[in-house]
Amino acid sequence: MGGGAGIGGGGGGGFSLSSLDAYKKIEDHLMVRTTSGAIVSLLGIALMCILGASEILNYITPPVVKQMAVDGTQNELMTVRMDITFPRVPCSVLSVDAYDQSGKNDQDVRGELHKERLNKDGKSLGSYDKAGGGVTDEEDALIQDLQQFFGGGMKVVFQKRAEHSREVKHAVEKKEGCRLYGRMHVQRVGGNFHISAHAEEYETLQHAFGAVNKINISHTITHLSFGAGYPGLVNPLDGVARSGSDDEFHYDESSKDSRSSDRKNIEKEKEEEEKRKKKEQVRRSRLMDLTWDENGSGVYKYFLKLVPTFYRTHRSVFLGLFSWTKSVSTNQYSVTEYFRKTDAWSGSLPAVYFLYDFSPIAVTIDTKRPHFVYFLTRLCAVCGGVFAFAHMISNLVDALLTIITKKKR
Template sequence: MGVKQILRAMDAFPRAEEHLLQKTKSGAFVSIVGLVIMSTLFLHELSYYLNTITVHQMAVDLRRGETLPIHINMTFPSLPCDVLSVDAIDMSGKHEVDLDTNIWKLRLNSDGHITGTEYLSDLVEKEHKHETNDHLLQSSVRTCSTLNRSVYLFFVALHGLQTGLSGSVTVPGNKFKACNDHKDHHDDSDNKTHMQGFDQDAENLIKKVKQALAHGEGCRVYGVLDVQRVAGNFHMSVHGLNIFVAQKIFGGTTHVNVSHIIHDLSFGPKYPGGHNPLDGTERILRGASGTFKYYIKV
């Protein structure tokens, strides 16, 4: 018994014998139309099943006391980690300066490679000493001091040194090791900074940042920032430096290079297929300074 006969045997509906059938053109037309309709419906349902439909809905969020996680991964190729800081302001009146939670900074050399794995912290000193530290210090160009600090980061909106750079020049929790090389030169520099009224922490910070700038150091900042579910803004600045310290370090506003690359900037839990419009954004300045502002609705 062939396959055709087997399939016919499985048919539960009785069929009339061939000599009792009369084939007509109208019957053939009805059969063809029926097959076309069935094929069309089948293809439509298959397409509906395979395709993804995106539905946009807007509703009022009635939850209170919950935070929104912001995932950040950015590179600043021309600013040392020691001067990067973030301030946050929201409509509820909350104002935080130099945030520090779940965000880390990694020093980069002039080629963009990580030169150390220590976490840097402004508010809480987190010293992580590794066996490779000695090798890194020897291979670098006479790195004279160590600084362990970490900064909370969000948007890049660098304010010029001439606008509102104020506050204490004392950096809490930082301990430096001064170099013994060129002692006479350093003593002379110390005398000059003392004459200008800088305290010891400010003097050490100036030396540290100048050395990092001379070596072409940058900074990679990554982590998660938790914010309230209200409108607000975050801006990156040069560590909220006292204007005199900032002028001593950079020598002018045009020398503050805020070039940056946004590797990841997303809001809320990670969602498959989600598109983050600022991912991959590059803003590179050459021989100039500037301010970059990003406006996002979440």
């Protein structure tokens, strides 16, 4: 009975729980509050908030570590995602052909690629589900069977129907465009894919456009990527619009010099770098170039250097007791552009080529967020350290003020 009263902290000579209190309380009438102490306290609270916010920010945005090594990936397929708009090429003549260094040659690629008809103002007219050249589903299935039988190296062209020629002519007169979007899977080796009217008969194109060099292949690349995305990934061709105007490209009639070197020479001669940048910003902000002329007629080539990239992020739950790693295998790329204007006598069809090759060096990007326990420990250390430092400064200021006061007396 008496022992219980001792433990409760009441009286007697027994053990008292209050004797373990590390934070001894001082009576209010014994405390002295000063202006200097208040100032130091406010500064300490401000410093504590700043350092605490910095720790929280570091925890939310983990550091990024990049490493480079020889790429050892083998026998993988690569997913190419695209969203490209051709404001002056009808869907009925547009097709995608893909070729790689392994010898695989896919003509008029379809599958997960889709076409959307556009009117002259860029508004949707619905999907277009036929293959390039107006081939029906039955004819397309026969083409696939014959290509497999002949090893994929034979291009089968059906005699187009008269109604298809009228369809193309009508679409050209209505100034229809086409949006090509979706994805396709290619071998992870160097190669290219190009978008053009190669699946269409030459006579049909001549009848619809008057001349093949009048096919306006102007385009806007809304999106082009080679693999999955990750935070911070930049695709250089996203938002690029090309119309083949003189202030955008240098026409190399000899087809020998690259567009990148010619463009540098022009910039040095004209000394209009700032003016060019402003024009580029205007062009990129424009999603549709609706000029109806042959300025956009030519062969556009984008030379892409793909860099294999592995993005890894580490996650954890329940105070770091359970953790896992999420990995993404993708590709970054750099690009160099080239444009060659087509002439009526050349016979070549306007097209957009994407020629890609792989770098032998792969980049690994690691983002590892610290465990929550580690973050909590650092946060407590910051708060405690600032509190102790502020208390020390307060005592120092009080001592100095006391010395100064005594000297004045």
